[in-house]
Amino acid sequence: MSNWDNLQIILAIQRCGSIGKAARSMNLNYSTVHRRLSAYEETLGVKLFERSATGQVCTPAGLRICDVAARMEEELSEAERSVVGSHTDMEGELRITMSASIFQTLMAPILGAFSEHHPGIRLSLTFTRDISDLFRREADVAFRFSNNPPESLVGVRITNCAQSIYACVNYIETRPEPQDRHWIGWKDRSRRPSWVQNSSEPLAEIKHSALDNLAKQHMAANGMGMTMLPCFIGDQDPRLTRVPPKTVFRGRDLWVLTHEDIRKTSRVRTLLEFSREQLKSKSELLEGRLPEN
Numbered sequence: 001m002s003n004w005d006n007l008q009i010i011l012a013i014q015r016c017g018s019i020g021k022a023a024r025s026m027n028l029n030y031s032t033v034h035r036r037l038s039a040y041e042e043t044l045g046v047k048l049f050e051r052s053a054t055g056q057v058c059t060p061a062g063l064r065i066c067d068v069a070a071r072m073e074e075e076l077s078e079a080e081r082s083v084v085g086s087h088t089d090m091e092g093e094l095r096i097t098m099s100a101s102i103f104q105t106l107m108a109p110i111l112g113a114f115s116e117h118h119p120g121i122r123l124s125l126t127f128t129r130d131i132s133d134l135f136r137r138e139a140d141v142a143f144r145f146s147n148n149p150p151e152s153l154v155g156v157r158i159t160n161c162a163q164s165i166y167a168c169v170n171y172i173e174t175r176p177e178p179q180d181r182h183w184i185g186w187k188d189r190s191r192r193p194s195w196v197q198n199s200s201e202p203l204a205e206i207k208h209s210a211l212d213n214l215a216k217q218h219m220a221a222n223g224m225g226m227t228m229l230p231c232f233i234g235d236q237d238p239r240l241t242r243v244p245p246k247t248v249f250r251g252r253d254l255w256v257l258t259h260e261d262i263r264k265t266s267r268v269r270t271l272l273e274f275s276r277e278q279l280k281s282k283s284e285l286l287e288g289r290l291p292e293n
Contacts, residue, residue, distance in 0.1 A: 006040045007069040009033055010048060014066045017055035077137040078261070091120035094267050098143035100127040101213040105233045107143060110278045114271065121267055140262060141271055145252040155257035156272055158279045162288030163251040165199065165243040166217075166234040167226040172243060182207035184219050184227035200247055201226060231288035248288040254279070 012022035013033070023033040041048055048062035058066060098107060103125065111123060126139060142153075145161065175181045183196060185206035192205050208224050210216050216227045221239035230251055234240050256275050262268050284290050 004072075006036060007065070007072065009036050010040070010062070010065055011069050011073065013037065013049060013056050014058055014062070019056060021055075073136075090118060090266050090270070092267060093122045093124055094141065094271060095124045095126070095139045096141050096143070096271075097126045097128055097130075097139040099129050099145075099213070101217075101230075101233060102143050103127060104214060105236060106279075106282070107275075110275060113278070114274050117274070118267075118270065121271075140258060140268055142255075142257045143275075144255050144257055146255055147252050149255050149257055152260075153257045154260050154263050155255050156276045158254040158256065158276065159283055159286050161251045161254050161286050162231045163228050163249045164231055164234060164247065164288060165201065165226050166220050166229050166237075166240040167243050168221050168223050168239055169241050171220075171223055171226065178203040182225040184208045184210065184216050184225040186211060195228075199228075200245055201243065230286075231290070232282070232285045235285065235288070235290050254286065 009022065009026070012026055013019055016022040016025055019033050019037065020030050023030045026033070037048070044061070046061040047059050048065060049056040050059055051057075096111075103111075111125075115121070115123060129144075149155070172181070178201060181201060181204040183201070183204050183206040185193070185196075185208075187209055188206055190206075192202075196202060196204065196206065204226065208219060210219060213229060213233055217229060217233055217237060217240070219225070220227045220229075221237060226243050228249075229240075231248065234242070256272055256279075258268055258272065263272070279286070
């Protein structure tokens with residue numbers, strides 16, 4: 001009556017809130033997911049989801065199916081992790097997740113050196129900021145910013161990554177009046193949120209926004225405004241300069257995280273130790289203590 005593919009689809013719809021989003025998360029088309037859901041509901045003789053203003057919502061029967069499927073998924077992941085954890089060789093795949101900004105501005109040369117030292121290890125990279133990659137067993141190791149990483153994960157705290165305000169070299173010079181300057185923010189609801197009011201540029205308003213640090217970096221470098229960036233991004237870009245008074249703000253901690261049951265796997269342990277050593281050597285950059293350009 002049931003197969004694991006059906007249960008994965010049901011879980012995806014519950015977690016994503018819609019058939020369309022579930023289909024995209026599974027790299028399937030909408031019609032396939034809709035057809036599989038309808039066939040499964042017909043087999044069971046009950047509706048598993050109902051439409052609402054916010055999307056698909058589980059019925060009581062759907063909740064029961066999802067609870068069982070989630071337990072099965074966790075047990076399967078635990079079994080897979082225990083099998084992976086029993087391997088001690090230095091060959092095979094390592095799945096790594098991090099944000100694109102961490103990879104491009106920090107980790108690319110480190111992983112290049114790691115690959116050179118360990119040619120038998122294949123690296124598979126995914127660029128997200130979602131810690132659930134580890135929970136769903138979609139990655140073995142995650143490089144993440146967090147001041148409170150989940151207790152179910154283990155790993156290495158590298159350091160606190162400082163932030164500062166950056167703009168292109170002539171941005172402030174050509175805008176001597178503070179009210180003529182603009183911020184590049186996140187998806188802030190206010191044009192002058194609390195973090196702007198508490199900054200050294202409280203009179204400037206948010207004009208542009210982006211959710212990605214690399215986008216903010218290039219927007220600032222092209223004269224679109226000032227933005228808050230990790231120092232390891234801003235200080236490495238010769239197009240950018242810290243905005244006076246060049247204050248350094250405390251950011252979030254950088255962690256290298258993995259599962260307890262695979263942390264002693266040779267491949268995982270070696271990557272953690274190698275990354276820690278390489279990143280510790282960059283502590284001045286990460287903590288915003290490099291000499292100014």
